[in-house]
Amino acid sequence: MNVATHLWMFLLLTALLLPLRGTAQPLCSTAELSRNCDFFKEKKSEAYISLEDGSYFTNPLFEGTSKPTPPAKRLPRERIDELFRFARENLLEEIAKGRSYQSLTADEKSQFRKIETLTKFKLGKSSEHDSCKSDGPNASYVPSDHTMIICESFLNEPSSLIVQTLAHELAHAIDPCHQRLPLLKKNIAKLLALPKSEDEWPDEIRKNPDSRRTLSRLRAQPAHEYSNFTNVTSLENPKVLEELEKQGWFEVAAPPVPANRNPNLATYNCLKAIPGIREVSNQDIADLARQYTDTVDNGMKPVDRYAIDSAVRKNMRDYQQCMPSFKGFSQMQEAMSNAWAAKVLGRWLALHPPKNETEKLAAISLELREICTPEKLGAKAATNLVKPARIAAGEAVRNSEIHPAGRITNDSITLSDPRIQNALQCKPMPNQTCTRSLGTLGPINKTEETSASSAPKKITN
Numbered sequence: 001m002n003v004a005t006h007l008w009m010f011l012l013l014t015a016l017l018l019p020l021r022g023t024a025q026p027l028c029s030t031a032e033l034s035r036n037c038d039f040f041k042e043k044k045s046e047a048y049i050s051l052e053d054g055s056y057f058t059n060p061l062f063e064g065t066s067k068p069t070p071p072a073k074r075l076p077r078e079r080i081d082e083l084f085r086f087a088r089e090n091l092l093e094e095i096a097k098g099r100s101y102q103s104l105t106a107d108e109k110s111q112f113r114k115i116e117t118l119t120k121f122k123l124g125k126s127s128e129h130d131s132c133k134s135d136g137p138n139a140s141y142v143p144s145d146h147t148m149i150i151c152e153s154f155l156n157e158p159s160s161l162i163v164q165t166l167a168h169e170l171a172h173a174i175d176p177c178h179q180r181l182p183l184l185k186k187n188i189a190k191l192l193a194l195p196k197s198e199d200e201w202p203d204e205i206r207k208n209p210d211s212r213r214t215l216s217r218l219r220a221q222p223a224h225e226y227s228n229f230t231n232v233t234s235l236e237n238p239k240v241l242e243e244l245e246k247q248g249w250f251e252v253a254a255p256p257v258p259a260n261r262n263p264n265l266a267t268y269n270c271l272k273a274i275p276g277i278r279e280v281s282n283q284d285i286a287d288l289a290r291q292y293t294d295t296v297d298n299g300m301k302p303v304d305r306y307a308i309d310s311a312v313r314k315n316m317r318d319y320q321q322c323m324p325s326f327k328g329f330s331q332m333q334e335a336m337s338n339a340w341a342a343k344v345l346g347r348w349l350a351l352h353p354p355k356n357e358t359e360k361l362a363a364i365s366l367e368l369r370e371i372c373t374p375e376k377l378g379a380k381a382a383t384n385l386v387k388p389a390r391i392a393a394g395e396a397v398r399n400s401e402i403h404p405a406g407r408i409t410n411d412s413i414t415l416s417d418p419r420i421q422n423a424l425q426c427k428p429m430p431n432q433t434c435t436r437s438l439g440t441l442g443p444i445n446k447t448e449e450t451s452a453s454s455a456p457k458k459i460t461n
């Protein structure tokens, strides 16, 4: 070949390769999708990144002397109602996987009912709720009243992010800890008629301080504006429960699902194996038991001793995932809720595909805001894990530490959902497998969007 031929071939190849390069799909990773946070760096003069519908999210890399006041437009309250309905109905679809309520297993029915009975939420003002005090969007599941608080700060956020977060909070009702509890429906009339003197209450309840406290709280205010259900550990003791039912104070609306019968065990085990997600170890359990024994030996009243003994038994048996405030803590509650949220976000994005990079990143913006903060940009591996020294010192675990790190949440959980991958037009990574064993896969069509409302058994609240 002469030089001219070489030149022609070179030009031809360049012409062929250039367009390929331009359309190369990014990997489904936070780093590639956000171009290592360059998305935010390029907009450093904008404090708020706006979407077409008037929603917006904050830019963690905003460089300005003073942060301007946020854009005035707020989404109407009805919009949150609509997104809450979407999250709830689509989570039910994910649990039922296209089957009728009757054909679900007993344990799946329990999951279904726990979500179906969660019909209302309170819009929280920052002045009323500690959880709503921070700047960023927030929401929380309230097990004692089986309801949810959605902070007003959510009213500005992109719809995809709201749907994902609401699904996450709903899923807490069936996370590995709450799934193990019976969901109880309160009999308001009977609770109001409870004897004023606790001495007249049945023995089983009087000698269990936690149950006694809960019951006394419920006697004082049995009716709740948002739900007539409760989902708390203090009433799960089988003897206490038997008594509560016998007296007609409560009825079991959804029975407990023990850890070894978790219908989503495959997903649970997959998440547990992700490096960087913390699960309680056998050593933690041993330490915890010793810590309790020491406390009991140091002289305690018989009543407190009862509570501690039962707590130890509970933890030793099957409560390993539910000890956020102890030395041994687990991130599995949050990881499982993230997995369900990914399924629901996938359904949302399948119906409302993002039209541009901003809309794509809005869907994963909550974790991005954490990952792309100036402090974390330099850090090699962002992890929320508590330092061993702190654990050894018996320091309490912080709320932020029971959540897997933002990068793990995005890369190993959220971005592993095939529908999300499809909507974000990114290439799956080899280890992104955990959400494949959960709920449904495949396309969603428009008619499915409302099918949950006609689906399975209705329960009145």
Ligand SMILES: [Zn+2]
Binding pocket: 168, 169, 172, 334, 337
């Ligand atoms: Zn959570």
